[in-house]
Amino acid sequence: MSIAEQSSESPEPIVIAHGSRRGFFPRLDRFLARYHRPSTVKMTLDHPRVTFSFDDIPDNAATNGAGILEAHGKRGTFYVAGELCGRRFRHDVFASGAAVAELAARGHEIGCHTYSHADVQLLNPAGYDAEIAASRDFRGKLCALPEIETHAYPYGSVGLVQKTVASRRFSACRGVRPGLNHGVIDLGQLRAVPLYDSDYSDEQIVTFIDEAVARSGWLIFYTHDVADDASYQGTSTRLMNFAVEKAIEAGCEIAPVATTLDIIRRKSDAARP
Numbered sequence: 001m002s003i004a005e006q007s008s009e010s011p012e013p014i015v016i017a018h019g020s021r022r023g024f025f026p027r028l029d030r031f032l033a034r035y036h037r038p039s040t041v042k043m044t045l046d047h048p049r050v051t052f053s054f055d056d057i058p059d060n061a062a063t064n065g066a067g068i069l070e071a072h073g074k075r076g077t078f079y080v081a082g083e084l085c086g087r088r089f090r091h092d093v094f095a096s097g098a099a100v101a102e103l104a105a106r107g108h109e110i111g112c113h114t115y116s117h118a119d120v121q122l123l124n125p126a127g128y129d130a131e132i133a134a135s136r137d138f139r140g141k142l143c144a145l146p147e148i149e150t151h152a153y154p155y156g157s158v159g160l161v162q163k164t165v166a167s168r169r170f171s172a173c174r175g176v177r178p179g180l181n182h183g184v185i186d187l188g189q190l191r192a193v194p195l196y197d198s199d200y201s202d203e204q205i206v207t208f209i210d211e212a213v214a215r216s217g218w219l220i221f222y223t224h225d226v227a228d229d230a231s232y233q234g235t236s237t238r239l240m241n242f243a244v245e246k247a248i249e250a251g252c253e254i255a256p257v258a259t260t261l262d263i264i265r266r267k268s269d270a271a272r273p
């Protein structure tokens with residue numbers, strides 16, 4: 001059976017390791033990586049920008065999440081780990097290869113989330129490269145590879161060595177440190193805000209959008225499942241609709257990570273003396 005023919009009707013279970021490495025040195029490594037910035041760009045946007053990104057991706061992110069964006073004429077970024085496709089873990093059934101291919105065909109960005117949903121901080125450069133190659137092979141079989149490719153670190157976990165590798169292999173990498181991207185932005189670890197019902201109130205979501213408007217910044221949301229009864233790492237369809245509508249009302253341009261990065265790069269090049 002080809003990847004694109006995979007069905008999620010009787011998904012095989014898969015075990016996903018729990019979280020990133022604990023302990024003093026792994027924490028120190030992650031802390032230092034925040035300040036290691038091998039790839040940056042100065043943003044000179046004249047419009048605030050918002051991106052909605054989805055990790056892993058549960059099948060309801062591909063249906064409900066993409067559907068809400070498309071209902072507003074917008075597209076998002078889906079960070080896919082190929083080995084998860086068409087499988088299940090606990091309450092989640094992950095989108096099949098066919099569903100991922102359909103997302104790409106409808107104009108959404110398919111980004112790299114490693115192939116096996118690896119904690120990249122555990123990988124040496126060769127191991128990380130093997131994960132990236134497997135992910136690229138998987139994506140290449142599903143859809144044409146775009147010019148710009150972006151990446152999201154599973155668990156948001158990355159150390160000094162891995163951030164250097166990722167910054168060479170991808171145009172941009174997304175982490176999970178909340179905050180707005182503005183000024184000189186770190187393309188090796190873009191900031192992102194969890195769009196989880198359990199983390200932020202509606203008012204706090206509006207405050208993030210208002211800050212993006214005030215600074216002409218780039219606000220990236222991330223989530224996993226999108227459902228009426230979303231998990232603690234997911235977004236209710238109500239909140240998803242709310243955030244998309246508030247961003248549009250505030251005058252933000254909504255686009256995938258790669259599209260937004262392309263605009264930032266072109267404006268940055270044009271602003272150079």
Ligand SMILES: [Zn+2]
Nearest residue numbers: 055056154155
């Ligand atoms: Zn993930």
